[in-house]
Structures are given as C-alpha cells and as structure tokens.
Amino acid sequence: MNIQQLEYILAVDQFKSFSKAADYCHVTQATLSAMVKKLEEQLDIVIFDRKANPIATTENGREILIQAQQVVAHANALLSSSKAINQKVEGRVKIGVIPTIASSMLPLIMKYLVEKYPLLYLEIYEVTTNQLIKDLRSGKLDVGILSTPIASTEVETELLYVEDLYLYGHLTTGEKKLQKSALSQQRMFLLQEGHCLRDQIIQLCDLKKQKSLPANLSVESNTFDTLLNLVDEFSGLTVLPALYLDQMSEARKSHLIDLTDGALTREVSLAYYRPYAKWNILNRLKEEIAAKVNERLKS
Amino acid sequence: MNIQQLEYILAVDQFKSFSKAADYCHVTQATLSAMVKKLEEQLDIVIFDRKANPIATTENGREILIQAQQVVAHANALLSSSKAINQKVEGRVKIGVIPTIASSMLPLIMKYLVEKYPLLYLEIYEVTTNQLIKDLRSGKLDVGILSTPIASTEVETELLYVEDLYLYGHLTTGEKKLQKSALSQQRMFLLQEGHCLRDQIIQLCDLKKQKSLPANLSVESNTFDTLLNLVDEFSGLTVLPALYLDQMSEARKSHLIDLTDGALTREVSLAYYRPYAKWNILNRLKEEIAAKVNERLKS
DNA sequence: ATTTGGCATAGATAAAATCTATATAGGTGA
DNA sequence: TCACCTATATAGATTTTATCTATGCCAAAT
Structure with a gap:
C-alpha cells in the first residue's frame, strides 16, 4: 500500500x-x-x-x-x-562575529534584519576566530561570521562577500600612492594579537622586520578607532576594511592611500558546524547579508 | 514522499x-x-x-x-x-434458492448459520432458476443457490457440492434395482414445469415417450412430499436429491431403488452477478454450506 | 597516531510503476 | 440479434525506484 x-x-x-x-x-x-x-x-x-x-x-x-x-x-x-x-524565519539564533567584521559590517545589516524579521531574536557575540570555531563546535553558537580561509576542516564556510582593504595613513613623502612592495618598509599599526586581520596583513604585506612604534611605546589596539588615532599621531599606516569607511569622517577619508598595483582584499564568510540546525534562518541571513553588503560595496 | x-x-x-x-x-x-x-x-x-x-x-x-x-x-x-x-460477517443478504434445494438443503444449514452469525440477516426467497438469474442481474438478490450448469454467461457460479440423486418408487417387478437404460420405460412422476430438476431428469433419463399418469389425472407437483404420495398411490418412480432423505420416514426409505450402473447426480452452486458486492459474507456462506453439506453427505 | 563506530556514496541488481497496444465485456441502437 | 461503442482488463516492454554489497570518509576514543 x-x-x-x-x-x-x-x-x-x-x-x-x-x-x-x-x-x-x-x-x-x-x-x-x-x-x-x-x-x-x-x-x-x-x-x-x-x-x-x-x-x-x-x-x-x-x-x-x-x-x-x-x-x-x-x-x-x-x-x-x-x-x-x-x-518561516523565527526563533533565536546565536551568532558569533569577529571584531573587525562586527565593527564594519554589523552596523549596516542589523537594524534592517531586526525590522524585517520581528520574530527573529538575534544574539550577537563578538569573539575571535579561534573562539568562534570552538563555540560553534560546542554548540554555544549557531553560526559564525569570520574571514576565510580558515584552517579548520570541521567547520563549513559559505562566502558572503569579498571586501577590499584600504590603506590609511600618512606617508613621509606626502604622497597618496604606494607600491605593494613598499609596504614592508612602512611603519604599520596593527590590531592586537588574536585578530585575524592582523595576521592577514602581516602575511599580505610581508611585515617581518617592520618599523613599528618607538621602543618606549607599545600599543596594540582593539579597535580601528584607536588605530586611526595612533596612525594620525605617530605617522604610519594601517589597514581598514571597506565597510568601515562608512563610519569615517570625510577628513580622515582624505588620508586613504591607493596601492598602485592591485588591491588587498579579504573574504567574509558564514561558518557553520551543524549546517542544518537552523537551516532556514541561516540561509535567509546569508542571502540578506550578501545582498545588502554587495549593494553597499558597489556604491 | x-x-x-x-x-x-x-x-x-x-x-x-x-x-x-x-x-x-x-x-x-x-x-x-x-x-x-x-x-x-x-x-x-x-x-x-x-x-x-x-x-x-x-x-x-x-x-x-x-x-x-x-x-x-x-x-x-x-x-x-x-x-x-x-x-466481519454481518448485514443483510438476499438469497434466492430454487425450490428443490430449498426443501432439501436449507433445513440442514439455516439454524446453524443464524445462530453462528447473529449479526447476519438472511432473507431467503424461493424462486425458479430463471427468475433467480433475473433477480441477480437486477440487484433484487445478492446471491443465488441453484443447480449447475446454467446457460447464462453473465452470472458466475461457484460449486458448493455435488449431490447424488436417488430413485424412489415401486417397481412392478418388486425389485430394488434398476438399469439406467430401463429408466425410460418407467412411469416417472415429475415436478412442475419450471423446476430445473424436472428438466434435468428428463434429460438424464431420456424420458420422451414416458408412461405417466392415467389420462384422466394430471398432477404436477410442487413438492417432493406430494410427489412421494403420488408415487406411493399410483405406483411409479420419482427422483429425490440426497439431502431430502433426511426428511423421509424410515418406511419410505425402504422404497429407494439402486441404479445398477452408476449414479445420477446434480451440482449445486452459488451464483453471483456482482461477485464482490458482499464478498466476505458470501464467501463465508459458501465455505459454511460446503462444509456442512459435505459432512452430511459423507455420512 | 591508529583504530573504531557510524553515516554517506557508488555501482549493480531487483522490484515496482508506468506506458503502449490490444483484448474483452457490457450496454446501446439499428 | 448483431454490430458498434465505451470502458476496463491484460500483456509485454520500458522506465523509475528501492534495495543491496562494498567501500569511502569522518569524527571520537584509545
């Protein structure tokens, strides 16, 4: 039968x-x-x-x-x-976001999401990449937003968007342009240890023997805001993700520096350990974020 | 799915x-x-x-x-x-039975059935074969019990049992035995026109030019009982189905006559027009009747 | 690091559903 | 009563689906 x-x-x-x-x-x-x-x-x-x-x-x-x-x-x-x-898009979702994405992307998307999905309760946690992966595995988080690629094979990722990275700072020459190869010669201000953007930049710019701060001053910032103040004060460079520019004053935007040969980019992805636990919600989030961010990045 | x-x-x-x-x-x-x-x-x-x-x-x-x-x-x-x-064996069933079966077989089975299946309402109609077939087709009857084979192709039949036919009567010679071929020489009392047993016997015994009653007496009986009285009175023969013997006195049983070469038989079958209208009931009836009758016929 | 328990996958096989074409039965009108 | 018409049943071929065996793969435990 x-x-x-x-x-x-x-x-x-x-x-x-x-x-x-x-x-x-x-x-x-x-x-x-x-x-x-x-x-x-x-x-x-x-x-x-x-x-x-x-x-x-x-x-x-x-x-x-x-x-x-x-x-x-x-x-x-x-x-x-x-x-x-x-x-149906409703219920509670625990999202872990790495700080550099939280400060750049979340402002763009959060208000929109909570208004569009009133039955959705978003719990946002700002955590480092390593912690994020642990929390995904343990079930403390349903989903993560982080920069890929990552080493872990247990966590699956889905690309949300690719974001340009901008150079900001004051060159001794006063110019607004720089070659990639010259990057390693610059004094570069970085985020604290543990921020994956720091590691990415070190790798991208080949900054082993970089000139940093005066020896009597050691500051490693947790936020782009602090970083920018440091750069302005001590003269040097730092790197900002494209979406952060939304929050910068026009005055500061004038200190952006172009790379003459190509651009630096980073991938931002959704990360799941259990891809299907809240599939419909997460899938919708993925679509919404990708759409909203890409629309913003084009302009 | x-x-x-x-x-x-x-x-x-x-x-x-x-x-x-x-x-x-x-x-x-x-x-x-x-x-x-x-x-x-x-x-x-x-x-x-x-x-x-x-x-x-x-x-x-x-x-x-x-x-x-x-x-x-x-x-x-x-x-x-x-x-x-x-x-489940319950509900109302309309059964048509030809008279010669009604008078011989029904007494054996009816009490047993109504006691075993208290939720079963049996409506028995005594009708001729031709009428039975019409009523089956029109839906007036659910099932029939008749003697096969029949001509109709529209009505399906299922064999219930095969019944011996016994000769009863008084031979002029006083003997208790007779050859089949001698049958056509005997004065044979038959049921009325329309009874299929009558036609069967005429065919079986090749009774065309049979000696019948005195010309000044014409009786065609509707029942075996009347028939037996005629036979006893006018001296002659008739044919009875095996199951009718149950109702005969011991005295009369002594007037049964054996055929020296083989026996006469008739088939009794269930007849349906819509075999599946009350399938479970009819199927059960079939089983019960066949079992009960065959058990009786063996003894 | 290796083993182990458990789910997924590939390829082959068996079973079931479906199709086309045709037979057959019941009803209808000449 | 015969031929015709309509509707269901059946046979045989084909496609689809379910199932099996063997093996891969991954994560947890030793």
Whole structure:
C-alpha cells in the first residue's frame, strides 16, 4: 500500500470512472487499473464494483475510502507544513562575529534584519576566530561570521562577500600612492594579537622586520578607532576594511592611500558546524547579508 | 514522499541511529540513509543532525516527525480495518434458492448459520432458476443457490457440492434395482414445469415417450412430499436429491431403488452477478454450506 | 597516531510503476 | 440479434525506484 494508490482510489470514487480518474491523476488508465487492482489484492478487499454503471463503491470499499481520505489528508498536511517551515524565519539564533567584521559590517545589516524579521531574536557575540570555531563546535553558537580561509576542516564556510582593504595613513613623502612592495618598509599599526586581520596583513604585506612604534611605546589596539588615532599621531599606516569607511569622517577619508598595483582584499564568510540546525534562518541571513553588503560595496 | 520513508524517519528518531533504525526496518543502513536523504531533499528540510552524537532531530525535523506519525498511524489503521472488514460477517443478504434445494438443503444449514452469525440477516426467497438469474442481474438478490450448469454467461457460479440423486418408487417387478437404460420405460412422476430438476431428469433419463399418469389425472407437483404420495398411490418412480432423505420416514426409505450402473447426480452452486458486492459474507456462506453439506453427505 | 563506530556514496541488481497496444465485456441502437 | 461503442482488463516492454554489497570518509576514543 502506498499513498499514491490511495489517491487513485479516491479519484475513482470521485469520478466514478477509471479512465477519468486516470486523467485526473496524470497516468494512463492501464496504470490506474493495475494499481487499484494491486491495492485491492493487498487489502483483500474489492473496493469498486466495476459492473455497475457508473462504477459503484462497495460497502467495504466505502470504509476503506474513508480511511484513505484520512491518510492522504495528513500526507498533504505534511507537505504543506514542509513548505511553511521553509518560509518561516523565527526563533533565536546565536551568532558569533569577529571584531573587525562586527565593527564594519554589523552596523549596516542589523537594524534592517531586526525590522524585517520581528520574530527573529538575534544574539550577537563578538569573539575571535579561534573562539568562534570552538563555540560553534560546542554548540554555544549557531553560526559564525569570520574571514576565510580558515584552517579548520570541521567547520563549513559559505562566502558572503569579498571586501577590499584600504590603506590609511600618512606617508613621509606626502604622497597618496604606494607600491605593494613598499609596504614592508612602512611603519604599520596593527590590531592586537588574536585578530585575524592582523595576521592577514602581516602575511599580505610581508611585515617581518617592520618599523613599528618607538621602543618606549607599545600599543596594540582593539579597535580601528584607536588605530586611526595612533596612525594620525605617530605617522604610519594601517589597514581598514571597506565597510568601515562608512563610519569615517570625510577628513580622515582624505588620508586613504591607493596601492598602485592591485588591491588587498579579504573574504567574509558564514561558518557553520551543524549546517542544518537552523537551516532556514541561516540561509535567509546569508542571502540578506550578501545582498545588502554587495549593494553597499558597489556604491 | 511515501509511507515507507516516513516509517524510516520515525525509526531513526526512535533509535537515534541510522544503523539501528535500518535493522528495525529490515533494510540495510545504506538503503535507509538513501531514503531519508531523498525525503529530506523532497521536503527541502534536513530532519536529522547527523553530526550530533547521538543523532539529533532538528527543530524542523521535529515538526515533520509529528506529522509523519499521524500519517503512519492512519495508514496502519487502514490496514487493520481491512483485516477487520474481512472478518466481519454481518448485514443483510438476499438469497434466492430454487425450490428443490430449498426443501432439501436449507433445513440442514439455516439454524446453524443464524445462530453462528447473529449479526447476519438472511432473507431467503424461493424462486425458479430463471427468475433467480433475473433477480441477480437486477440487484433484487445478492446471491443465488441453484443447480449447475446454467446457460447464462453473465452470472458466475461457484460449486458448493455435488449431490447424488436417488430413485424412489415401486417397481412392478418388486425389485430394488434398476438399469439406467430401463429408466425410460418407467412411469416417472415429475415436478412442475419450471423446476430445473424436472428438466434435468428428463434429460438424464431420456424420458420422451414416458408412461405417466392415467389420462384422466394430471398432477404436477410442487413438492417432493406430494410427489412421494403420488408415487406411493399410483405406483411409479420419482427422483429425490440426497439431502431430502433426511426428511423421509424410515418406511419410505425402504422404497429407494439402486441404479445398477452408476449414479445420477446434480451440482449445486452459488451464483453471483456482482461477485464482490458482499464478498466476505458470501464467501463465508459458501465455505459454511460446503462444509456442512459435505459432512452430511459423507455420512 | 591508529583504530573504531557510524553515516554517506557508488555501482549493480531487483522490484515496482508506468506506458503502449490490444483484448474483452457490457450496454446501446439499428 | 448483431454490430458498434465505451470502458476496463491484460500483456509485454520500458522506465523509475528501492534495495543491496562494498567501500569511502569522518569524527571520537584509545
């Protein structure tokens, strides 16, 4: 017995005709006849009196049909539920975000999201990449937003957007341009140890023997704001993600420096450990963030 | 989506393990995995979090499982119903019986049946073969009991039992034995026109130019009882079905005459026009009658 | 680092559903 | 009563689906 066979007998009962029922079910009359017969044999009950004109449902068949109706109705309910579930964006989601993304991207997206999805409770945690991966695995977080690639193979990532990185600062020459190769000669102000953007920049710029701060001053900033103050005061360079520019004054924007040969970029991705725990919500978040950010980055 | 797939996910939810669920469902783990995956793809909902240990049901999956339970429960209810229906012997059945069977077989079976099946209402109509076939076709009767073979192709018959026919009467020679070929020489008392047993005997005994009653007396009986009285009075022969002997006095039984070469028999069968209208009841009647009569005929 | 338990996947096989074409039965009108 | 018409049943071929065996892969535990 299967649901399809039940649908077949419901159709025959409704149309009082095998051929009309077959049309309705989008199968040939031969198929429908065979399936009805098979069901009747399995149940050991003859459901239809084919000699009657129009076809009649037997007494036993009537009882079977009532139950068949139930089964099919519930099956259809299940299918509609599954569609409804996929539409639904509600509930609590714990999101871990690394600081450099939190300070640059979140302002752009959060207000929009909470207004569009009033039934969605977003809990945002600002954590480092390493902590984020741990928390994903332990289940403390449902999803992370971080910069890829990452070493972990256990955590899956999906690219949200690719963001340009901008140089900011004061060159001794007073120029507004710089070659990539010259980067390693510059005094570069970086975020604290643990920020992945720091590591990325060190790698990108090949900053091993970099000139840094005066020896009597050691500052490692946690925020771009502090970093910018340092750069302004001590004269040097730092690196900012594109989305952070939204928060900068026009005066400071004039201190952005172009790289003459290509650009620095970073990937920002969603990271899951259990991709499907809150699939519909996370999938929607992914779409919304990607759309909103890419629209912003184009302008 | 099909019922089996729903049973699979119910098992996984129950056992928190694909392989245990597979054992439970008597399929391999590979099959169950594939089917669960297929269902998840069709619903576009991931039901199980396979990374959890033990396996966890996702939030969405939980909602699906609740509905799956419903569907499966109703499907099982349908299957049990079908079994119950096949057991059930109740309701009203209109049975047509030809007179020679009514007077011989019914007394044996009726009391037994109505006591064994108190919910069964048997309506018995005594009608001729021709009328019986008409009434079956028109739906006035659900089933008939008659002597086969019959000419009609529209009515289906199922053999109930084969019954010996006995000769009864008084031979002029005083003997208790007769050859078949001598039958046509005897004065034979028959039932009225319309009784099929009459026609059968005429055919069996090749009674064309038979000696019958004195010309000034024309009696055609409707009942064996009358027939026997005629035979006793006018001296001659008649033919009785085996089951009628139950109702005969011992005195009369001594006037039974053996055929020296073989026996006369008739087939008694159930006749349906719509074989499945009351299948379970009719099928049970068939079994009961055949069993009871054959048991009687053997003794 | 290696083993182990458990799910996924690939490829082959078996089972079931479906189709086309045709037979057959029941009803209808000449 | 015969031929015709309509509707269901059946046979055989084809496609789809379910299932199995064998193996890969991953994460947890030793």
